[in-house]
Amino acid sequence: MADPSYPDDLKYHSEHDWARIDGDSATFGITWYAQDALGEVVFFDPPQVGSQVSKDQAYTEVESVKAVSDVIAPLSGEVTEVNDALGDKPETINEDPYGEGWLVKVKLSDLTEVDSLMDSTEYQATLD
Amino acid sequence: MSSTTELRRTPLYDRHAAAGAKLVPFAGWEMPVQYGGIREEHIAVRTGVGIFDVSHMGQVLTRGPGALDFLQRTLSNDVRRLPEGGAQYSVLCREDGGVLDDLFTYRLAECEYLTVTNASNHESDLAWLQSHAGEFDVDVLDRAGDFAMLAVQGPNARALVQRLTDGSLPSRFHVCLRAVAGVPMLVCGTGYTGEDGVELMLDPEHAPTVWDAIVQAGATPVGLGARDTLRMEVCFHLYGNDLSEDRGPIEAGLGWCCKEDTGFIGSEAVAAARASGTSEKLVPFVIEGQGIARQGNPVLAGGEVTSGTFSPCLERGIGMAYVSSARAEPGTHLEIDVRGRTRRAVIERKPLYRKEA
Missing domain, CATH: 2.40.30.110 (Aminomethyltransferase beta-barrel domains)
Incomplete structure (x- = not known):
């Protein structure tokens, strides 16, 4: 499992999700803290490409041996791509939560929402 | 007075913390749910040796000339068939057949039996047993504070423990006194993983020494997370999940450990459920x-x-x-x-x- 890290180039949501903003699109995933709390992920149930996600609302779930957890959208928009590789290797979410373990790519509908997210330092201050 | 909600720690708490275990509240105890990961711990038990700290489980000692008659009245199995040095699984039922707990009982001597309780039920089991002891010549004693309990499980568990033990290990469903890593203890040929192995009950003070010796000999520390996945793969019941006061042993598939002709408390209800179906x-x-x-x-x-x-x-x-x-x-x-x-x-x-x- 990867060491704790919270990259500076990402934006963070209090429900332990990250967003990598690229113009009017973003990639979403869960943070190191979230995957550590969950334990080994054994199942990722991706949303449909084309579905709408709403900031602060659950858009998918990830499941570990011991528990299932909702994944909260850090921003609103339309899903343009899902990480199909996680179907066979959901443990990638643990091994590389900010890289190969990304969950979905989203075309953002309201760029002003980005201002409400935290940077790495602010997010880490919310952790124990 | 400390708060009653304060979590209790086993004598191995420092070992778990040092090993980086995730500790969670369980039945009033702060217990390791996993060390490295549930999957690798699970596989270690299926293919090698795992060691579990199950010191949260309780013990009740029943002794005296009336011990056999008393346990025959309270436990569902036929306790007459439990030889000295033997182990037996049973359930504890209410009059209406509702299950209060599932238990292993070890016959330590002719008139001395040690029963292992689930942590969440220990106090209520003890109270139930003591409340039914009046008419029997028996002492029913709380021994939960006297024992740490370790489970060493897996296809290589016996061989590993044998190398640290001063005599032969008990066969399956038997118990004996042995010294393991130089520490005298009860060694039991039981477990709850579907693998061969032993369970050890010993003075809590010596638990860290024994834990260290078994881990150094090659056992993987395993938390309650894998204990749950292991028992589920072999369909062993967990009280509070698959068993409760609202369910009887017949519908739970535990009719095999109920011998109604012994007249145990709840036997009429169990016999009726067996006869008419659930x-x-x-x-x-x-x-x-x-x-x-x-x-x-x-x-x-x-x-x-x-x-x-x-x-x-x-x-x-x-x-x-x-x-x-x-x-x-x-x-x-x-x-x-x-x-x-x-x-x-x-x-x-x-x-x-x-x-x-």
């Missing part, structure tokens, strides 16, 4: 395809999942559910509402995981 039965299931059912998920045709997890050996969702007895045959398909999504499952025979021959 409306529901506990069945093991495997999810077809993806998804993992969890405790509390409804079965669509009626019934409820009482245990559910991801099986590291089968690499599928598995579990146990109470379903209508009319639809409880192996091969029957179930539909389970898993968080709003319907998952198909099939009822299997016990155990869900079998060692390859």
Whole structure:
């Protein structure tokens, strides 16, 4: 499992999700803290490409041996791509939560929402 | 006075913390749920040796000339058939057959029996047993504070423990006094993983020494997370999930450890359930395809999942559910509402995981 890290180039949501903003699109995933709390992920149930996600609302779930957890959208928009590789290797979410373990790519509908997210330092201050 | 909500720690707490275990509240105790990861710990027990700290479990000592008659009255199994140095599984029932706990009892001497309780039920079991002891010439004593308890489980568990022990290990379902790593203790040929192995009950003060010796000899520390997945693969019950006061032993599939002709408390209700059948039965299931059912998920045709997890050996969702007895045959398909999504499952025979021959 990867060491704790919270990259500076990402934006963070209090429900332990990250967003990598690229113009009017973003990639979403869960943070190191979230995957550590969950334990080994054994199942990722991706949303449909084309579905709408709403900031602060659950858009998918990830499941570990011991528990299932909702994944909260850090921003609103339309899903343009899902990480199909996680179907066979959901443990990638643990091994590389900010890289190969990304969950979905989203075309953002309201760029002003980005201002409400935290940077790495602010997010880490919310952790124990 | 410390707060009653304060979590208790086993004598191995420092070992768990130092090993980087995730500690969680469990039945009033702060227990390790995992060290490295549930899957690798699970596989270590199936293929090598794992060691579990189960010191949260309780012990009740029953002794005196009336011990046998008393236990025959309170435990569901036929305690007369328990030899000195033997171990026996049973349930503790109310008059109406509701299950108060499931227990292993070890006969330490002719008139001395040690019963291991589930942590969450220890106080109530003790009170129940003591309240029924009046008419018997017996002492029923709380011994939970006197023992740390370790389970060493896996295909190589016996060989590993044998190298540290001053005499031969007890065979399956037997108990004896031995010194392991130089520490005298009760060594029991029991466990709850579906693997061979032993359970050790010893002075808490010496638990860290023994833990260290067994870990240094090659055992993998295993937390309660893998204990749960291991027991579920072999369809062993967990009190509070698959057993409760609202369920009887017959519907739970535990009729084999109930001997109604002994006249135990609840035997009339159990005999009636056995004779007329129960409306529901506990069945093991495997999810077809993806998804993992969890405790509390409804079965669509009626019934409820009482245990559910991801099986590291089968690499599928598995579990146990109470379903209508009319639809409880192996091969029957179930539909389970898993968080709003319907998952198909099939009822299997016990155990869900079998060692390859």
